[in-house]
Amino acid sequence: MSNSIVIRSQDSLGRVGNCPSAFLCPHKDAKHLEEYCHPCERYTDCDDTSIDHLYDYKHACKAGVRCTETGYSSHTDLYEHICRDSIDGICKQMGNNLHMMRFRHRCPDDIKEPCKRTNDTIHNDEYVHACRYGIDCWYKNNGKHQRKFMHDINSIINPNFKSESNSQNWTFTTIDKSQMNNNLSVLGSKAWQSSPNCKVMITTTQYVGNIIGWEIDPSNITRKTGKIVISSERNKILSISPDQLVNLNYHTLNAPWDHHNTVIWDCPQVTSIFTKILNQTISGMNCTFMDVFNILHKKGVPCFIIGGSVRDIVQGEDKIHDIDMSFGCSAVECYEILKKELPNAQSMCLRQNSGLIIIGTDPIQLEGKSIGGWNFDRTPLANEPRSISVELNREALYRDFTCNSLCYDPHNQKIIDPTGCGLRDSLNKHLRITDHNFNLWFKGNRSKVIRYFYMLSKDYTPVNDKTRQFIWDTIKLDHKEIMTDNSCRYVASKIKQEVVKNENIEVYGLLSSLWKL
Numbered sequence: 001m002s003n004s005i006v007i008r009s010q011d012s013l014g015r016v017g018n019c020p021s022a023f024l025c026p027h028k029d030a031k032h033l034e035e036y037c038h039p040c041e042r043y044t045d046c047d048d049t050s051i052d053h054l055y056d057y058k059h060a061c062k063a064g065v066r067c068t069e070t071g072y073s074s075h076t077d078l079y080e081h082i083c084r085d086s087i088d089g090i091c092k093q094m095g096n097n098l099h100m101m102r103f104r105h106r107c108p109d110d111i112k113e114p115c116k117r118t119n120d121t122i123h124n125d126e127y128v129h130a131c132r133y134g135i136d137c138w139y140k141n142n143g144k145h146q147r148k149f150m151h152d153i154n155s156i157i158n159p160n161f162k163s164e165s166n167s168q169n170w171t172f173t174t175i176d177k178s179q180m181n182n183n184l185s186v187l188g189s190k191a192w193q194s195s196p197n198c199k200v201m202i203t204t205t206q207y208v209g210n211i212i213g214w215e216i217d218p219s220n221i222t223r224k225t226g227k228i229v230i231s232s233e234r235n236k237i238l239s240i241s242p243d244q245l246v247n248l249n250y251h252t253l254n255a256p257w258d259h260h261n262t263v264i265w266d267c268p269q270v271t272s273i274f275t276k277i278l279n280q281t282i283s284g285m286n287c288t289f290m291d292v293f294n295i296l297h298k299k300g301v302p303c304f305i306i307g308g309s310v311r312d313i314v315q316g317e318d319k320i321h322d323i324d325m326s327f328g329c330s331a332v333e334c335y336e337i338l339k340k341e342l343p344n345a346q347s348m349c350l351r352q353n354s355g356l357i358i359i360g361t362d363p364i365q366l367e368g369k370s371i372g373g374w375n376f377d378r379t380p381l382a383n384e385p386r387s388i389s390v391e392l393n394r395e396a397l398y399r400d401f402t403c404n405s406l407c408y409d410p411h412n413q414k415i416i417d418p419t420g421c422g423l424r425d426s427l428n429k430h431l432r433i434t435d436h437n438f439n440l441w442f443k444g445n446r447s448k449v450i451r452y453f454y455m456l457s458k459d460y461t462p463v464n465d466k467t468r469q470f471i472w473d474t475i476k477l478d479h480k481e482i483m484t485d486n487s488c489r490y491v492a493s494k495i496k497q498e499v500v501k502n503e504n505i506e507v508y509g510l511l512s513s514l515w516k517l
Contacts, residue, residue: 284347
């Protein structure tokens with residue numbers, strides 16, 4: 001395979017081909033950038049949306065293989081896609097220079113067996129290969145790595161798949177994010193007009209950062225402080241007063257599902273079950289579950305069903321015990337909205353210590369919490385601001401496993417998969433830790449390792465041996481702290497001791513007194 005550039009045509013920007021040096025190109029002068037295509041170093045998560053930058057560097061299309069604009073040169077000349085025909089080695093336009101500029105192609109040598117040239121930098125910049133770690137790869141969100149490797153070939157070949165884990169054999173279809181209605185105004189917009197992930201400049205330092213969310217009071221997590229939490233270009237997390245910011249993208253409202261890992265799924269059977277449940281009257285309230293979601297939605301508050309009920313319904317269950325809701329405002333703001341719109345609501349309370357809103361009584365309660373932003377876990381990091389957000393991908397990091405991070409949007413009637421692998425893991429009953437930093441995942445909430453055994457009792461299995469070994473090793477090292485954690489005791493009370501004993505007798509010995517407390 002030749003690495004030379006053959007000039008056959010130009011794209012709409014006048015460029016004649018891909019630079020063979022790609023990320024390593026030493027020639028970044030204006031003339032060279034005008035003639036050749038170069039990938040941006042932040043290929044998948046670049047925040048620079050200026051016209052000059054988009055014209056000079058190509059980025060990964062966030063819609064990926066689900067993109068519906070590949071027929072438009074104005075789109076393909078700015079964003080790269082993987083040619084679906086090349087996945088099976090049948091692309092007939094490999095000699096077309098214009099096609100090669102607009103689409104990435106799977107290496108032909110990588111079809112039947114792993115390519116032996118993956119250490120060749122120039123070769124890797126010209127062709128994409130199947131990553132041997134697949135969707136378990138820790139670097140799948142790294143821009144340079146993602147441009148060189150594919151991580152879920154099955155979803156590229158066929159974005160629709162059928163569930164074989166239940167008798168219904170349902171079909172789940174991926175939906176382009178542009179089809180989602182983002183009818184949100186973001187509560188508190190008088191103070192500032194942007195949602196999390198919007199780029200801003202700090203007036204006092206003149207450097208740029210991204211908004212993460214709204215800071216919450218460390219002594220009362222139900223309330224905001226009035227400050228905004230941002231991540232700066234110096235990798236610092238700061239809480240800033242709104243009057244210290246110069247908004248560079250004043251009218252931008254990023255959707256809760258905007259993150260490049262997030263996938264939207266449609267399944268008519270899931271929608272039918274949720275519609276039936278949400279139209280039920282809440283016990284102790286003069287309204288339905290859907291009325292609550294509609295009230296918040298009309299006020300511009302993003303709200304979703306999240307957690308175990310979504311997981312169970314995806315697997316074919318038609319009955320649930322409770323509904324967990326995540327909303328994009330503080331607990332006090334949510335509670336005050338509902339109190340005003342539902343003045344006769346008797347069975348509704350706000351728990352100040354946890355920020356949990358409980359609506360209704362048995363048999364089905366609606367329990368809601370704010371969407372977690374930075375440092376929102378049960379045991380927050382010291383000396384760093386805590387925040388709430390509207391970004392579902394960040395919220396998913398605080399969940400125990402990807403199968404429990406699925407959301408259902410009752411307004412768009414779609415399943416939102418913040419991590420991109422939660423639906424598949426739910427259907428396969430796999431336990432995958434949501435954060436690639438396993439230690440941070442554990443320290444934020446120790447009960448997650450106990451929930452591992454709870455999920456085992458529901459016939460789930462770890463996605464790989466690395467996950468199982470981490471759970472075992474963590475318990476052996478931190479069993480004393482686990483034993484004194486009230487949330488660990490609560491989770492343990494719902495697990496049969498035999499489940500832990502069958503998994504690892506040494507671990508059971510360390511935890512056995514949990515059931516005696």
